[in-house]
Amino acid sequence: xxxxxxxxxxxxxxxxxxxRVRLDLAYDGRQFAGWAPQPGQRTVCGELAxxxxxxxxxxxxxxxxxxxxxxxxxxxxxxxHLDLPGDLWPGGPAATRRINAVLPADILVLDAQVAxxxxxxxxxxxxxxxxxLISDSGRHDPRARGSVLIHRRPLDVVSMHAAGQVLLGxxxxxxxxxxxxxxxxxxxxxxxxxxxxxxxxxxxxISVQISADxxxxxxxxxxxxxxxxxxxxxxxxxxxxxxxxxxxxxPGFTTVPAHGLALVEVGYPADAELAExxxxxRRFRG
Amino acid sequence: xxxxxxxxxxxxxxxxxxxRVRLDLAYDGRQFAGWAPQPGQRTVCGELAxxxxxxxxxxxxxxxxxxxxxxxxxxxxxxxHLDLPGDLWPGGPAATRRINAVLPADILVLDAQVAxxxxxxxxxxxxxxxxxLISDSGRHDPRARGSVLIHRRPLDVVSMHAAGQVLLGxxxxxxxxxxxxxxxxxxxxxxxxxxxxxxxxxxxxISVQISADxxxxxxxxxxxxxxxxxxxxxxxxxxxxxxxxxxxxxPGFTTVPAHGLALVEVGYPADAELAExxxxxRRFRG
Numbered sequence: 001x002x003x004x005x006x007x008x009x010x011x012x013x014x015x016x017x018x019x020r021v022r023l024d025l026a027y028d029g030r031q032f033a034g035w036a037p038q039p040g041q042r043t044v045c046g047e048l049a050x051x052x053x054x055x056x057x058x059x060x061x062x063x064x065x066x067x068x069x070x071x072x073x074x075x076x077x078x079x080x081h082l083d084l085p086g087d088l089w090p091g092g093p094a095a096t097r098r099i100n101a102v103l104p105a106d107i108l109v110l111d112a113q114v115a116x117x118x119x120x121x122x123x124x125x126x127x128x129x130x131x132x133l134i135s136d137s138g139r140h141d142p143r144a145r146g147s148v149l150i151h152r153r154p155l156d157v158v159s160m161h162a163a164g165q166v167l168l169g170x171x172x173x174x175x176x177x178x179x180x181x182x183x184x185x186x187x188x189x190x191x192x193x194x195x196x197x198x199x200x201x202x203x204x205x206i207s208v209q210i211s212a213d214x215x216x217x218x219x220x221x222x223x224x225x226x227x228x229x230x231x232x233x234x235x236x237x238x239x240x241x242x243x244x245x246x247x248x249x250x251p252g253f254t255t256v257p258a259h260g261l262a263l264v265e266v267g268y269p270a271d272a273e274l275a276e277x278x279x280x281x282r283r284f285r286g
Numbered sequence: 287x288x289x290x291x292x293x294x295x296x297x298x299x300x301x302x303x304x305x306r307v308r309l310d311l312a313y314d315g316r317q318f319a320g321w322a323p324q325p326g327q328r329t330v331c332g333e334l335a336x337x338x339x340x341x342x343x344x345x346x347x348x349x350x351x352x353x354x355x356x357x358x359x360x361x362x363x364x365x366x367h368l369d370l371p372g373d374l375w376p377g378g379p380a381a382t383r384r385i386n387a388v389l390p391a392d393i394l395v396l397d398a399q400v401a402x403x404x405x406x407x408x409x410x411x412x413x414x415x416x417x418x419l420i421s422d423s424g425r426h427d428p429r430a431r432g433s434v435l436i437h438r439r440p441l442d443v444v445s446m447h448a449a450g451q452v453l454l455g456x457x458x459x460x461x462x463x464x465x466x467x468x469x470x471x472x473x474x475x476x477x478x479x480x481x482x483x484x485x486x487x488x489x490x491x492i493s494v495q496i497s498a499d500x501x502x503x504x505x506x507x508x509x510x511x512x513x514x515x516x517x518x519x520x521x522x523x524x525x526x527x528x529x530x531x532x533x534x535x536x537p538g539f540t541t542v543p544a545h546g547l548a549l550v551e552v553g554y555p556a557d558a559e560l561a562e563x564x565x566x567x568r569r570f571r572g
Contacts, residue, residue: 028428074429076487096424110425138382139396142314143360143548147429200483201362262429 018083021095022119023048024111025078030146030259031106034071035078044069047107048080055098056088066121066266067128070218072258074147077110077129077265081121089114118275119268123282127190127211129265132224132256134206141201148205149260155231157206161194163230163237164208167223168192172247176222179249188213194227209264218255225254304369306405307381309334310397311364316432316545317392320357321364330355333393334366334385341384342374352407352552353414356504358544360433363396363415363551367407375400404561405554409568413476413497415551418510418542420492427487434491435546441517443492447480449516449523450494453509454478458533462509463502465535474499480513495550504541511540 025048033041037049049061065080090098095112103109118124133144136151167173167189174185191211199205208224226243229235243250269277311334319327323335335347351366376384381398389395404410419430422437453459456474463471477497485491494510512529515521529536555563 026425026428028431076427105431106428108426108428139312140394141362142312142392142394143433144430145314145391197486200485 017086019086019089020081020083020115020119021089022079022081022111022113022115022121023109025080026076026108026110027074027078028106028146029069029072029074029262032071034073035065035068044075044078044107047104051099051102051107052082054102055095056084056090058084058088064121066125067215067263069263070258072261074259074262075264076262078263079121079125079266079268081115081119116271116274118271118278120274120278121266123278124268124274125266125281126269126277127213127267128215128263129191129209129211129267130215130220131262131264132208132210132220132260133262134208134224134228134260135202135204136206137202137204139203140205141199144201146259147262148202149256151228153232155206155228156233157194157196157231159233159237160208160227160231161192163240164192164194164223164227166237166241166244167210171244173216173219173244174247175243175250176219176226177216177249178218180217183216185216185247187216187219192223194231211265211267220261221255221258224256224260228256229254303372305372305375306367306369306401307375308397308399308401308405308407309366309368309395311366312362312394312396313360313364314392314432315355315358315360315548318357320359321351321354330361330364330393331366333390337385337388337393338368340388341381342370342376344370344374350407352411353501353549355549356544358547360545360548361550362548364549365407365411365552365554367401367405402557402560404557404564406560406564407552409564410554410560411500411552411567412555412563413499413553414501414549415477415495415497415553416501416506417548417550418494418496418506418546419548420494420510420514420546421488421490422492423488423490425489426491427485430487432545433548434488435542437514439518441492441514442519443480443482443517445519445523446494446513446517447478449526450478450480450509450513452523452527452530453496457530459502459505459530460533461529461536462505462512463535464504466503469502471502471533473502473505478509480517497551497553506547507541507544510542510546514542515540 027044032044035044037043037046045063049063052061061082063080063082069075092113096109099109133148134151135148136155140150170188172186177185189212193209196204197207210220226240313330318330321330323329323332331349335349338347347368349366349368378398382395385395419434420437421434422441426436453475458472460471475498479495482490483493496506512526
């Protein structure tokens with residue numbers, strides 16, 4: 001293995017007899033201090049690295065992830081990659097089975113495969129899609145309360161969806177991001193939908209789905225907080241647009257809790273485009 | 287209030303200025319030692335009685351329930367009744383809101399209404415419907431692991447459904463019940479279905495649904511254990527029929543864990559039939 005510190009987010013070196021493996025993951029975020037390793041904290045990356053190291057008998061391992069989820073945020077379609085000496089790789093089904101056998105019950109490897117040439121879990125990604133679940137029916141499933149925001153007042157989903165469309169496209173999302181000096185908050189929102197879905201366990205569960213090239217910190221939870229204000233007629237669609245265009249953090253803005261949020265999909269281009277997409281993204285974000 | 291011990295399951299006295307209230311409930315069974323009050327244990331009935339007593343300022347309260355769920359079993363459509371002095375009743379929406387405000391997050395009152403004449407939550411019920419959830423996809427949602435049995439081998443759902451049809455009708459279900467001396471294990475199964483459903487969080491979640499006039503102890507979990515054996519081709523449909531007709535507990539029978547099970551519906555007849563249904567059921571089960 002190259003002499004790099006574990007769990008960094010640097011692009012991996014090409015060549016060197018290493019095999020790049022793509023892992024697709026799901027996890028229940030409640031008992032994790034987020035994805036990113038932190039001393040003394042239980043993190044998704046830390047638990048995954050421990051399991052992979054144990055199963056594949058490697059000493060340290062670098063895991064590069066598509067979406068660094070915050071504390072308490074779930075994932076159903078997280079993607080990461082790691083580089084291994086090729087002779088250690090037992091094949092996808094065996095790796096999936098063996099890693100899952102040692103992982104705790106709140107993380108699951110959905111799939112493990114050798115990545116196509118040019119693949120980088122973080123930089124090849126074209127978009128991330130998050131879903132936030134809200135129940136305003138007063139008839140939620142108590143079993144799902146760890147992944148659904150229980151909201152006591154009825155929400156106007158049609159207004160929320162309509163108002164949210166102003167966020168589509170490239171904007172400075174500073175109004176919806178925790179400020180980070182020297183970091184851009186310009187992002188491109190590709191899709192935003194708010195609708196009720198026929199969930200077998202809740203008659204009218206509200207699903208807010210947002211896809212973007214990338215998200216800045218707390219962006220989805222701030223946007224959902226603002227959409228809830230629209231859904232309760234506390235702010236108008238015009239005020240939401242004004243917030244966006246002001247491009248600075250608004251006082252009194254509500255950020256909804258983490259437990260309703262899940263990273264549901266990471267989108268990649270066709271294999272032939274992976275390397276070029278990674279080059280573009282590195283130039284833009286790196 | 288009549289001088290009766292709290293939480294008994296005797297039919298409530300008629301008249302006496304009392305108002306009978308029907309409560310519809312959902313709960314996450316994981317942190318409960320079942321429905322029925324037990325000294326020193328956290329139970330659904332105990333938590334509900336405490337909340338109702340606090341909100342309505344009554345000293346003790348008898349709660350009669352349709353389905354006495356076991357430890358760890360969930361409910362999405364539990365029904366119970368209680369009798370109150372009419373002047374204490376604040377009306378259904380206010381009662382629902384106020385009781386929910388003091389209940390712990392794992393119990394929810396879905397609805398509270400004055401019951402129609404002749405209604406008895408237990409004895410007026412025509413059927414109880416339970417659902418057992420199984421994921422054999424290897425791609426379950428980790429957030430749902432508290433309400434789904436994770437099964438490592440693929441199951442043949444079509445065989446399970448077909449074999450299960452032998453259970454329809456009136457039979458002695460002793461093969462599927464924990465033996466209780468002096469208690470009949472004759473029950474009538476009204477419907478049994480095994481199918482995969484398009485769950486937004488699991489590509490092929492298996493739902494086993496069983497409706498019966500009533501269930502004896504551990505009956506659904508024993509039936510599901512036997513159906514899983516059919517789904518893995520460990521026993522045939524004919525052997526399942528032989529188990530049923532032998533009418534005694536089979537050695538080595540697997541009872542699946544409680545956390546996959548939920549009481550999803552209690553069925554009642556039209557209001558005009560409630561009293562007669564209760565009289566019939568009391569004669570048969572009382």
